[in-house]
Amino acid sequence: MIRPVLLLCSLLVLGPGEAVAGTDDPGLQRLRNFLTGVTTLRADFRQRVIDSRQQLVEDSAGRVLMQRPGRFRWDYQQPHARAIVADGEKLWLYEADLDQVIIRQLEEGIGDTPAALLTGRQDVLERFTISKSWQADKIQWVALAPKAADADFAGVRLGFDGQKLVNLELDDRLGQQTRLDFSRVEINPRLDDQSFHFDIPPGADVIDDSAL
Numbered sequence: 001m002i003r004p005v006l007l008l009c010s011l012l013v014l015g016p017g018e019a020v021a022g023t024d025d026p027g028l029q030r031l032r033n034f035l036t037g038v039t040t041l042r043a044d045f046r047q048r049v050i051d052s053r054q055q056l057v058e059d060s061a062g063r064v065l066m067q068r069p070g071r072f073r074w075d076y077q078q079p080h081a082r083a084i085v086a087d088g089e090k091l092w093l094y095e096a097d098l099d100q101v102i103i104r105q106l107e108e109g110i111g112d113t114p115a116a117l118l119t120g121r122q123d124v125l126e127r128f129t130i131s132k133s134w135q136a137d138k139i140q141w142v143a144l145a146p147k148a149a150d151a152d153f154a155g156v157r158l159g160f161d162g163q164k165l166v167n168l169e170l171d172d173r174l175g176q177q178t179r180l181d182f183s184r185v186e187i188n189p190r191l192d193d194q195s196f197h198f199d200i201p202p203g204a205d206v207i208d209d210s211a212l
Helices: 002-013 026-037 106-110 114-119
Strands: 040-050 056-067 071-078 082-087 090-095 100-105 128-136 139-146 153-161 164-172 177-187 205-208
Touching (some): 026 128, 026 139
Antiparallel strands (some): 040 177, 082 090, 128 139, 139 153
16 A cells, blocks of 8 residues: 555645645645645654445554655554655665565656655646635645546545644545544654665565666
8 A cells, every 4th residue: 555655745745835825715724834834744643544335454553754855754563564765866665574675766656646746846736726625623624636637546635733734635546545644743853864764674675676
């Protein structure tokens, strides 16, 4: 379930979007404040994947680091170790149960999706329509839909508690939903560059596609 996480990363580490400028809508204002004011993020996460029949197909948890532009690290701790690491140029995908590491160029590794904007060369909101915003249980939500008809996903919703992003939901084109809940969220912590370097475990099978 790596691809949904890569899609979600685009909304966490990119720059501001002109599409929300000048609006008084509270949901859009929270999104604008997040995109303009958050340069680094550290949090615990729980990720659940629900299929089209509303059955839980994955329940995992771990720790995430984000830094604009194009750096992130998802360390899955449960139910088994996985890592998705990007240093702004390369992407490492590690599956402990397979003892395998795949290395790709960041843009090639995430394909033609909003996550391709992780390099910071494009404005994330240029590819989205902001469909609605609402408040529920003191969480301010905003919903986005991709403008591209051939996008890999149908929509994404972000939930904010003040400045902090605490919920994120993504719907794919096949009716599957990825839900992320964030806790112990730290906004703009100091992060070491070494945090975004992946050390390949000894003996792991390495598939290096970064030169292709």
